[in-house]
Amino acid sequence: MTRKILYLLILSTLVVSCVPKKDLVYFQGEPTPSTKVYKLANEPYRLQVNDILDVKIKADDEKKVSLFNQTETIPNQSLQQGEQSLYFNSYTVDRQGKIRFPYIGEVNVLGYTEKEVREKIEDELRKYFNDLEDIFVTVKLAGIRYTVIGEVNRNGSQVLYQNQVSIVEAIANAGDITITGDRKKVQVWRKNIDGTKKFYLDLTKVETFNHEAFYIQSNDIIYVEPLKQKSWGTGTTGVQSFTTILSVLSLVTTSILLIKTL
Numbered sequence: 001m002t003r004k005i006l007y008l009l010i011l012s013t014l015v016v017s018c019v020p021k022k023d024l025v026y027f028q029g030e031p032t033p034s035t036k037v038y039k040l041a042n043e044p045y046r047l048q049v050n051d052i053l054d055v056k057i058k059a060d061d062e063k064k065v066s067l068f069n070q071t072e073t074i075p076n077q078s079l080q081q082g083e084q085s086l087y088f089n090s091y092t093v094d095r096q097g098k099i100r101f102p103y104i105g106e107v108n109v110l111g112y113t114e115k116e117v118r119e120k121i122e123d124e125l126r127k128y129f130n131d132l133e134d135i136f137v138t139v140k141l142a143g144i145r146y147t148v149i150g151e152v153n154r155n156g157s158q159v160l161y162q163n164q165v166s167i168v169e170a171i172a173n174a175g176d177i178t179i180t181g182d183r184k185k186v187q188v189w190r191k192n193i194d195g196t197k198k199f200y201l202d203l204t205k206v207e208t209f210n211h212e213a214f215y216i217q218s219n220d221i222i223y224v225e226p227l228k229q230k231s232w233g234t235g236t237t238g239v240q241s242f243t244t245i246l247s248v249l250s251l252v253t254t255s256i257l258l259i260k261t262l
Contacts, residue, residue: 022204023183023227029206044113045141048192051218052142053091053099053109055121059135068102068125086142103128111193114139146216148174150224151181165216167201167208171224177203182225188213189221 022028047053057065070089091099097110104124109117118139122132129135143159153175160173167188177183188199190213199213208214216222 187223
């Protein structure tokens with residue numbers, strides 16, 4: 001009877017402590033066709049504090065617009081095309097939601113889209129140029145910056161130089177979720193002019209593709225919670241759990257034998 005109870009205890013511990021396959025497989029199920037248009041996914045991004053804007057003004061005669069283009073000397077020239085270059089040669093949105101543009105001065109960009117900021121700069125340039133036909137203004141967000149913490153292989157801040165980044169790309173860029181990460185409750189924290197929002201995404205379901213937070217925004221924080229199996233410390237696979245239990249049983253058996261010999 002004691003052996004049966006012991007075997008039952010070992011078996012139940014193995015079952016409970018192992019991470020089941022259904023908790024590890026992404027996008028289970030089949031996508032269903034839908035005619036519904038998801039407005040949030042198509043809405044243009046509105047600029048926030050600490051965003052970095054890349055603003056360029058071009059013309060046939062570059063001398064005409066050279067005063068309006070910001071250029072800084074970077075200490076390490078080998079990094080000119082990287083993130084340092086964007087930091088020194090672009091415009092960071094300050095706490096008041098403004099950027100300081102050469103000769104134009106402070107421009108309020110908080111809550112505006114890239115297109116709206118471009119139009120504002122073009123309006124200001126009309127004070128200096130009678131005709132803007134040969135002048136081309138571009139305004140782009142200098143990469144989508146986000147932070148990934150929790151049960152991923154590479155924690156920390158990441159930058160992807162794309163116009164749009166999905167939660168899948170963001171996590172893949174962080175080395176994927178570890179085996180002890182909860183794929184069913186991936187949190188996305190988002191702060192904007194309306195306050196802070198928290199979204200939960202279940203990456204094991206194909207319906208995640210239709211979630212309003214499937215495409216992340218600049219300055220989002222992604223947090224992957226640990227599964228209970230990690231806190232139990234019994235292992236994440238059957239072999240690990242069995243090894244742990246076997247070690248405990250060996251220790252208990254050895255202790256009993258030592259006590260009997262005394």
